Amino acid sequence: MITQKISQVKNLDINLKGIRMIEMIGTEGDELCISGTEVKIDDKGGRSTDINFKGESDEIKIKIPTAMFNDIELCCTEAKILIKDIKTGDLEIDSNDPLYITAHNVTGNIKITQIKASSVLKVDKSSSFRTVCKGKNTLIETAGFENNDSASEYIELNGKDSTLTIESV
Numbered sequence: 001m002i003t004q005k006i007s008q009v010k011n012l013d014i015n016l017k018g019i020r021m022i023e024m025i026g027t028e029g030d031e032l033c034i035s036g037t038e039v040k041i042d043d044k045g046g047r048s049t050d051i052n053f054k055g056e057s058d059e060i061k062i063k064i065p066t067a068m069f070n071d072i073e074l075c076c077t078e079a080k081i082l083i084k085d086i087k088t089g090d091l092e093i094d095s096n097d098p099l100y101i102t103a104h105n106v107t108g109n110i111k112i113t114q115i116k117a118s119s120v121l122k123v124d125k126s127s128s129f130r131t132v133c134k135g136k137n138t139l140i141e142t143a144g145f146e147n148n149d150s151a152s153e154y155i156e157l158n159g160k161d162s163t164l165t166i167e168s169v
Contacts, residue, residue, distance in 0.1 A: 004032045004041045004049070006068040011048040014062070014074045021059035022076060026066040026085035026105075036060035095119075102169070103127075110155045114162040121155065125168040134158040144168040 078097035087107040099119040
């Protein structure tokens with residue numbers, strides 16, 4: 001396990017190309033913990049902490065001290081993603097491959113950017129989000145999820161020729 005103490009509030013940028021299972025779990029405190037191999041944490045920048053993965057691994061688990069990060073951006077290839085207990089301003093996920101995302105107890109906006117991909121996002125039944133489509137030929141479909149037009153937090157699909165199916169669990 002790799003750990004890094006975070007000394008000031010920043011943004012978190014995560015680049016995990018080639019990982020098939022990604023877990024991002026929110027924690028208390030100020031320590032960022034990653035279980036996986038060949039991961040580099042760069043916390044020297046003034047605006048963000050960067051996590052870069054170089055190597056081969058099927059899964060990675062990241063424990064994120066949510067009080068230390070304003071926004072989180074994840075750039076990945078095709079993956080199953082579990083997001084749990086994350087409280088942030090924006091959680092942005094960028095991928096041009098299909099994603100299968102499960103989000104439990106997430107507070108903040110969820111932004112997904114894709115080109116020519118179809119993905120599934122499962123959220124808690126008790127979650128309250130409004131949906132926003134941006135880009136060209138993007139479509140959000142729902143299955144058991146109720147869009148709340150008055151919610152302050154939103155799920156956004158941005159990109160081109162992409163579909164996001166939102167399900168309630």
